[in-house]
Amino acid sequence: MNIRKLIKKVLMTTIVGAIAIGFVGCGNTEKLVLGFDDTFVPMGFKDENGEVTGFDIELAKAVGEKLGKEIEFQPIDWSMKETELNNGNIDFIWNGYSVTDERREKVEFSKTYLNNRQIIITLADSKIKTKADLKDAKVAAQNASSAVEAIEADGDIISTFKNGKIITFDTNNEALMDLEAGRVDAIVADEILAKYYMNGRGIEKYNVISEDFGIEDYAVGMRKDDSAFVEKFNKAFDEVVADGTAAEISKKWFGEDIIAK
CATH class of the missing domain: 3.40.190.10 (Periplasmic binding protein-like II)
Incomplete structure (x- = not known):
């Protein structure tokens, strides 16, 4: 096979391969x-x-x-x-x-x-009734969640929390379990998630204070x-x-x- 035929064959193989890959890509768009x-x-x-x-x-x-x-x-x-x-x-x-x-x-x-709020959840017998009552409290939220962003956007309230920080968890479920165990005092979470969870666990265990950290959209x-x-x-x-x-x-x-x- 001479050099021209060899080059032509290599080019044709490359083109066919590219077309095949292209078809695979189109399939993935489904x-x-x-x-x-x-x-x-x-x-x-x-x-x-x-x-x-x-x-x-x-x-x-x-x-x-x-x-x-x-x-x-x-x-x-x-x-x-x-x-x-x-x-x-x-x-x-x-x-x-x-x-x-x-x-x-x-x-x-x-x-x-959907429309949503960032609510503040405590146990039913908690003395926390207002945002001001979060002073020196252990306040939790899910890591990298909009709850954290909402708290951070609320002036310097974080500096009033216990140790001047938000306690974060990988999941809201973990945060709520720590609330029930008394390891944190309050949780800031999406209302839709929280109400579903509280209804399943027994709504009487919890209290949602009247103030919140803002309304948002999903x-x-x-x-x-x-x-x-x-x-x-x-x-x-x-x-x-x-x-x-x-x-x-x-x-x-x-x-x-x-x-x-």
């Missing part, structure tokens, strides 16, 4: 990877059988059907969620993900689908350069709301339709 904290009851978590379930999970499946995409649910380290997204390891963050100014700099948000986080995807996502979500599916999922998990209008 699947969307959703990053979530698999302990975040009732939004996205693993049940007693190890199966992924939750309000956000069911809503994501419904939106995925409208988009014609299969949703793969990928548990992630919640403190690394934006890094996982922007590195391309996941396609969106959907797990009680609160909209904040800091996060807007890192991700593109979908439209709001939305889905996508990459900044995925504006076309965000538009398609919002359209698919609107369809899930319009046909009543979103309301049915909400009533199943919360007993009422709490989808943001």
